[in-house]
Amino acid sequence: MAEFVAKVLVCGALAVGMPVGGAAEGVDVRVDGDGGPLASSVFDQARGQVIRAAVSVVEPAVVSIETVGGAQPLVGNTYGGPAAETFRLGDGPTTGLVVSADGLILTSSFNFARDPSVITVTLSDGRRFVGKLLARDLIRRLAMVKVDATGLTPARWVVGEAPDVGQYAIACGRGLGGARPSVSLGIVSALGRRNGNAVQTDAKTSPVNYGGPLIDIDGRVIGLIVPMAGGRGPLAGAEWYDGGIGFAIPWERVDLVLERLAAGETV
Numbered sequence: 284m285a286e287f288v289a290k291v292l293v294c295g296a297l298a299v300g301m302p303v304g305g306a307a308e309g310v311d312v313r314v315d316g317d318g319g320p321l322a323s324s325v326f327d328q329a330r331g332q333v334i335r336a337a338v339s340v341v342e343p344a345v346v347s348i349e350t351v352g353g354a355q356p357l358v359g360n361t362y363g364g365p366a367a368e369t370f371r372l373g374d375g376p377t378t379g380l381v382v383s384a385d386g387l388i389l390t391s392s393f394n395f396a397r398d399p400s401v402i403t404v405t406l407s408d409g410r411r412f413v414g415k416l417l418a419r420d421l422i423r424r425l426a427m428v429k430v431d432a433t434g435l436t437p438a439r440w441v442v443g444e445a446p447d448v449g450q451y452a453i454a455c456g457r458g459l460g461g462a463r464p465s466v467s468l469g470i471v472s473a474l475g476r477r478n479g480n481a482v483q484t485d486a487k488t489s490p491v492n493y494g495g496p497l498i499d500i501d502g503r504v505i506g507l508i509v510p511m512a513g514g515r516g517p518l519a520g521a522e523w524y525d526g527g528i529g530f531a532i533p534w535e536r537v538d539l540v541l542e543r544l545a546a547g548e549t550v
Contacts, residue, residue, distance in 0.1 A: 333500050337453055338466055340502025343407045344381040344438035345464050345495055347457035348390060348414065348428070352400030378456040378464075378495035379404065379428060380507060381435045386412075387545055389537065390494030391509040392419040392426040404430050405457075420540050420550040423480050423532050424509040426494075427544035438496055440504040440534040446471045451500050452484045454508055454529065456492025465491060469529075471505065481530040482506045488529030497531040506531025 379390035388404060395402075395416055402414035412430035419426045446452075452471045455464040469486025476483045484497055488508050496504040511530040540550050 334453060334466065334468060337498055337500050337502040338455060338464060341438055341455060341496055341498050341504065342464055343436040345407060345455055345457055346379045346381060346388060347376045347405040347460075348379045348388075348394055348494065349376040349403045349405070350394065350397060350399035350401065351403075352397070376405075376460070377458045377490055378492050378508075380494065380496050380504070381437050382541070383437055383545075384433060384435050386430040386432045386435060388414070388428040388430065389507055389541075389544075390426050390428060391507070392421065392424045393490070393493050393510050395419065395426050402428060404428065406432070406435070417547045418544045418549045420544060422550065423536060423540070424511060425507065425532060425537070425540065425544065438504045439502070440537075441499060442534050445474060446482065446499065446505050446533075448473060452482075452486050452505060453498045453500075454484065454486040454488055454492050454495065455498060456489075456495040456508075458489075458491025464495070467492070469527075477511045477530060480532060480536050481509075481511055482533050484529045484531060485527045486529055487527070488531075497529075504534070506533040507537060 377390070377394045379388040379394075381387070382389045399416075402416060404412050404414040406412070410432070412432055414428040414430050417427040417429050448471050450471050452469050454467040454469065457464050459465045467487040469484050471482055472485050473483040475481075482497065482505055486497065488510070492508050493510060495508050497506050497508050498504055508529065508531045543550055
């Protein structure tokens with residue numbers, strides 16, 4: 284009941300035009316019939332409660348992925364000028380999302396740009412498994428990993444409906460460690476981006492949550508977070524990390540290739 288009331292407070296504030304995301308800080312909102320103020324601290328508490336509840340829904344499906352070995356991919360200057368600074372892939376863990384109870388984990392192909400020799404997956408309950416890279420989608424920057432586990436909890440996706448531009452979007456990842464996923468709050472900025480393949484968000488995305496879910500306030504997955512940009516190569520788009528321009532691949536695009544990736548077919 285408390286979660287429902289919190290959602291009513293948040294959605295009511297949005298309905299009367301309150302800015303979302305970071306812009307909401309320190310702003311009073313009038314939502315009742317008498318014009319009485321709803322203090323910003325009350326709104327912030329309600330918003331935090333909604334966010335924590337949403338993250339708890341998807342949390343069992345969010346995993347940590349660590350890789351060992353492989354060569355650092357370097358991106359050279361393609362314009363004939365002085366050599367541009369290249370983005371170097373870090374060694375820290377990143378994120379994946381359970382998509383089947385029998386151990387299929389969808390993540391970003393960015394996480395495997397090194398072609399690592401060892402992949403380790405840590406589930407939300409702390410169990411660790413050796414992962415096997417099955418295939419990649421080089422267009423949507425997806426990758427499929429398999430672990431020898433059963434009884435996993437797949438994430439619930441937004442299916443058959445488009446998110447609304449301006450709605451809350453929560454980026455989740457496990458690249459920073461800790462018992463709970465890291466969280467970045469933003470909005471859905473645009474739909475049909477990157478040749479129709481992605482939802483755009485201003486939630487902070489980076490290598491720590493590439494491969495993780497962008498969720499709505501009900502904990503449903505809006506899309507899988509990936510780096511995307513106009514350039515080519517496995518690291519294209521990573522230079523925009525934490526810059527307020529992030530992308531996530533929605534279900535209708537994931538579903539086009541899910542079976543092929545699970546069968547080991549690179550797209």
